[in-house]
Amino acid sequence: MPLDSRGVPIPVSRPDFILSTQGKYVPIFLAGQGSSAQVWYAISRKDVAASDASPAKLIGHICAVKVNIFNAIPVVLTKINNHPNDNTAEVMALSKIRDLAQGNMKKRFPQLLEALTGGDCKPTNSPWLAMRVVHGFELTHLLRFANILSCPVPEPLVYHLFVQLMEGLKFLHDNDMAKTDLQAANIMVDIALENAEFPGLCLPNFVLIDFGGYCEKNGVHMPKIERANLYHRIMSAFATNNHTCVNAVEKQVNICKNHDENWHIFVEMLKKYVRPDGLPWNTYIAMITLLDDKDMRVGGKLFEMAKTKRIQIIPSDRKIIEILVKDAVKDSPIKRNGFPSEEEVAKAIKDFRTYMS
Numbered sequence: 329m330p331l332d333s334r335g336v337p338i339p340v341s342r343p344d345f346i347l348s349t350q351g352k353y354v355p356i357f358l359a360g361q362g363s364s365a366q367v368w369y370a371i372s373r374k375d376v377a378a379s380d381a382s383p384a385k386l387i388g389h390i391c392a393v394k395v396n397i398f399n400a401i402p403v404v405l406t407k408i409n410n411h412p413n414d415n416t417a418e419v420m421a422l423s424k425i426r427d428l429a430q431g432n433m434k435k436r437f438p439q440l441l442e443a444l445t446g447g448d449c450k451p452t453n454s455p456w457l458a459m460r461v462v463h464g465f466e467l468t469h470l471l472r473f474a475n476i477l478s479c480p481v482p483e484p485l486v487y488h489l490f491v492q493l494m495e496g497l498k499f500l501h502d503n504d505m506a507k508t509d510l511q512a513a514n515i516m517v518d519i520a521l522e523n524a525e526f527p528g529l530c531l532p533n534f535v536l537i538d539f540g541g542y543c544e545k546n547g548v549h550m551p552k553i554e555r556a557n558l559y560h561r562i563m564s565a566f567a568t569n570n571h572t573c574v575n576a577v578e579k580q581v582n583i584c585k586n587h588d589e590n591w592h593i594f595v596e597m598l599k600k601y602v603r604p605d606g607l608p609w610n611t612y613i614a615m616i617t618l619l620d621d622k623d624m625r626v627g628g629k630l631f632e633m634a635k636t637k638r639i640q641i642i643p644s645d646r647k648i649i650e651i652l653v654k655d656a657v658k659d660s661p662i663k664r665n666g667f668p669s670e671e672e673v674a675k676a677i678k679d680f681r682t683y684m685s
């Protein structure tokens with residue numbers, strides 16, 4: 329992947345994007361980048377063509393278009409070799425989620441708008457998919473920003489993350505789906521107020537993104553392994569980040585005035601699932617299939633505790649959560665531009681028209 333002198337990925341060019349997406353989308357700028365794809369803020373050409381489409385109105389039509397960059401050039405090779413960067417599995421997963429998710433659950437996943445899968449690509453296109461934009465940033469940046477500020481992530485925010493993502497995972501597992509690529513870079517912090525579960529409580533909505541590695545659930549232990557090896561591990565890192573007192577000897581419940589016994593039990597439970605250094609993979613899998621995480625799952629004792637405590641936000645926590653949620657975006661190297669402005673939308677449309685003429 330091409331990088332600039334600061335190690336920041338260089339976006340595919342606008343013409344590449346336009347060619348790949350068959351001229352259907354006007355690219356604005358890069359929203360994010362993973363190992364297989366680039367995601368651009370973009371607007372559908374149809375929306376731009378609407379007679380009353382002013383930049384102010386078009387802001388509301390911005391979506392996220394994911395282009396499988398490594399397919400952009402050797403697309404023919406890709407098809408012959410059944411390249412793993414094809415997006416067929418991801419489109420299948422997002423279609424299934426679109427059909428099955430109800431109510432709030434819709435907000436915990438990318439919402440698919442339209443797509444071109446690898447099998448339907450002409451040699452000049454690459455697979456792409458358009459989805460509703462998530463107005464926010466990756467969880468990785470929230471953690472990094474908390475480190476810059478040297479503060480623990482406030483308990484209510486940890487509990488809230490835990491509850492929302494556990495509900496999302498349950499939805500997937502109940503519907504015979506496995507996420508597989510669960511990591512902080514594939515979780516987005518959605519700061520749009522209209523998506524907040526508790527309006528006025530400064531808790532963002534968390535979205536599980538990137539279904540590129542999606543597979544049908546197989547094997548009885550798969551959900552447990554996915555929870556333990558991926559989810560509980562992420563949550564443990566998140567909960568213990570700068571919470572040095574958590575590692576203190578035994579249950580020194582009063583060591584930090586913000587931590588009660590529930591927190592210690594919760595964190596100790598999470599830590600049980602983290603693979604100890606040097607433990608062979610097979611031994612680890614055998615170990616976690618024996619561990620019981622029913623208290624942590626939806627309806628379980630610790631889950632219900634987290635659900636209750638996420639909304640008990642004291643003023644100092646509130647202040648930190650507000651800073652983290654508002655300013656972590658500045659720590660993202662790719663999003664140094666933030667969300668597109670009207671001027672940027674107008675310029676993108678002008679450039680698009682010039683290119684197409």
Ligand SMILES: Nc1ncnc2c1ncn2[C@@H]1O[C@H](COP(=O)(O)OP(=O)(O)O)[C@@H](O)[C@H]1O
Nearest residue numbers: 359360361362363364365367392461462538540
């Ligand atoms: N719907 C979306 N709205 C806004 N940004 C997004 C959206 N989906 C993905 N992104 C951004 O793009 C990045 C790469 O997307 P991802 O699906 O994880 O690609 P990859 O499969 O290459 O890892 C994400 O980490 C995130 O920053």
Ligand SMILES: [Mg+2]
Nearest residue numbers: 362513514538
């Ligand atoms: Mg990713």
